[in-house]
Amino acid sequence: MKDKDFAINNEEQITLTRDNVSSAVIKRLPRYFRYLRILIREGKMRISSAELSRRMNITASQIRQDLNCFGGFGQQGYGYNVTYLYARICELLGVSAGFQAVIIGGGNLGRALAKNEMFEKRGVDVVAIFDVDEALVGTTVNDIPILHIDEFERYAATHTVDMAVLTLPKAQALEMAQRIAETDIVGIWNFTGQELDSVDGNLIVENVHLGDSLMTLNYRLNSRNKE
Amino acid sequence: MKDKDFAINNEEQITLTRDNVSSAVIKRLPRYFRYLRILIREGKMRISSAELSRRMNITASQIRQDLNCFGGFGQQGYGYNVTYLYARICELLGVSAGFQAVIIGGGNLGRALAKNEMFEKRGVDVVAIFDVDEALVGTTVNDIPILHIDEFERYAATHTVDMAVLTLPKAQALEMAQRIAETDIVGIWNFTGQELDSVDGNLIVENVHLGDSLMTLNYRLNSRNKE
Numbered sequence: 001m002k003d004k005d006f007a008i009n010n011e012e013q014i015t016l017t018r019d020n021v022s023s024a025v026i027k028r029l030p031r032y033f034r035y036l037r038i039l040i041r042e043g044k045m046r047i048s049s050a051e052l053s054r055r056m057n058i059t060a061s062q063i064r065q066d067l068n069c070f071g072g073f074g075q076q077g078y079g080y081n082v083t084y085l086y087a088r089i090c091e092l093l094g095v096s097a098g099f100q101a102v103i104i105g106g107g108n109l110g111r112a113l114a115k116n117e118m119f120e121k122r123g124v125d126v127v128a129i130f131d132v133d134e135a136l137v138g139t140t141v142n143d144i145p146i147l148h149i150d151e152f153e154r155y156a157a158t159h160t161v162d163m164a165v166l167t168l169p170k171a172q173a174l175e176m177a178q179r180i181a182e183t184d185i186v187g188i189w190n191f192t193g194q195e196l197d198s199v200d201g202n203l204i205v206e207n208v209h210l211g212d213s214l215m216t217l218n219y220r221l222n223s224r225n226k227e
Numbered sequence: 228m229k230d231k232d233f234a235i236n237n238e239e240q241i242t243l244t245r246d247n248v249s250s251a252v253i254k255r256l257p258r259y260f261r262y263l264r265i266l267i268r269e270g271k272m273r274i275s276s277a278e279l280s281r282r283m284n285i286t287a288s289q290i291r292q293d294l295n296c297f298g299g300f301g302q303q304g305y306g307y308n309v310t311y312l313y314a315r316i317c318e319l320l321g322v323s324a325g326f327q328a329v330i331i332g333g334g335n336l337g338r339a340l341a342k343n344e345m346f347e348k349r350g351v352d353v354v355a356i357f358d359v360d361e362a363l364v365g366t367t368v369n370d371i372p373i374l375h376i377d378e379f380e381r382y383a384a385t386h387t388v389d390m391a392v393l394t395l396p397k398a399q400a401l402e403m404a405q406r407i408a409e410t411d412i413v414g415i416w417n418f419t420g421q422e423l424d425s426v427d428g429n430l431i432v433e434n435v436h437l438g439d440s441l442m443t444l445n446y447r448l449n450s451r452n453k454e
Contacts, residue, residue, distance in 0.1 A: 031439060094445040187448045221324070
């Protein structure tokens with residue numbers, strides 16, 4: 001089975017960031033993070049680019065090039081120091097930054113995310129969930145309190161919140177993003193499918209387009225059927 | 228606001244498929260699909276690569292190159308025929324193939340997906356949800372019946388199912404993938420975070436790593452904080 005790990009969404013433009021790390025490398029960092037976690041769990045102290053290449057299905061030369069970008073220089077005959085690389089990637093990715101998140105939308109998707117250990121693994125603390133449904137307000141999901149959306153501005157003004165995870169219906173996404181833009185919250189993790197580009201130049205929006213991933217699977221099934 | 232639409236997961240290897248459409252182009256197709264849908268909804272019959280470039284935040288030359296790959300030739304002074312391009316991309320992506328899907332795992336994520344119009348929009352029919360929970364069996368989500376997981380093999384043998392959407396806990400993913408491999412189901416849309424590469428060479432697995440997207444947002448927030 002060839003697992004392509006196709007992207008949910010893509011912009012292939014290669015731009016250089018402040019740190020001279022290209023956006024293409026940045027896009028691969030979370031993947032290195034995942035594989036390095038596994039190596040650490042296995043107690044592996046060092047790894048060659050060849051072995052990492054086999055595991056990650058990326059060419060060894062690509063790996064060397066990527067890791068050199070942020071100072072992960074392998075040593076001939078020794079390979080890479082796994083713990084050092086992991087720490088460096090955590091630092092770049094802000095895993096140790098202690099970000100706090102709120103989830104806006106306590107429906108099935110919001111609840112699924114609230115229960116997901118992904119946040120904890122990546123150093124993000126989910127501190128509250130907001131919803132309009134009076135029946136949900138006052139309950140908790142995974143020990144995270146559900147608050148009424150009317151409380152949002154007051155909460156944002158009195159707590160440190162770095163990102164809002166938008167899992168509310170698409171029709172309400174734009175208005176909510178405008179409300180967020182008026183608080184100190186900078187990041188939006190957007191599951192709504194609504195384009196939020198034009199809301200506010202200070203917001204950092206990360207879109208999840210699950211439909212794009214589904215389409216890629218469709219494409220691969222369709223190509224296979226034609227063979 | 229610069230919306231990067233960063234990828235959930237990435238493999239940058241450029242390989243040519245049977246149709247000589249590179250995997251990098253294929254990865255961008257779902258995005259073209261989304262934007263062309265919007266154009267059709269707006270009643271737009273044709274579009275120049277320059278305008279599409281502005282909307283999609285991809286360079287015009289990249290767009291021309293991509294669309295040429297599958298015969299979407301723009302005409303000088305006219306631009307691209309939106310309906311033709313959309314139809315061609317639908318065909319390539321298998322939107323009209325009438326794929327049928329089952330969701331395995333009737334928890335919050337499975338239910339969120341079952342209610343999501345994304346499947347319908349992309350021509351995929353969700354025909355059943357499977358779960359172990361006796362309390363869920365016999366109920367429906369969005370008119371889709373929840374069946375007991377013990378019924379899975381019998382259902383797969385008597386229905387046409389093209390893909391299984393795995394939303395069950397990670398710990399059960401490997402065993403479930405093995406059960407799927409023994410049926411005629413070829414596609415797995417994998418939300419479990421469990422690597423399923425080694426299960427069966429005939430399976431087509433599309434992984435969704437939401438954590439990678441979260442990490443990209445972390446990175447961008449972290450970079451901004453340092454500025």
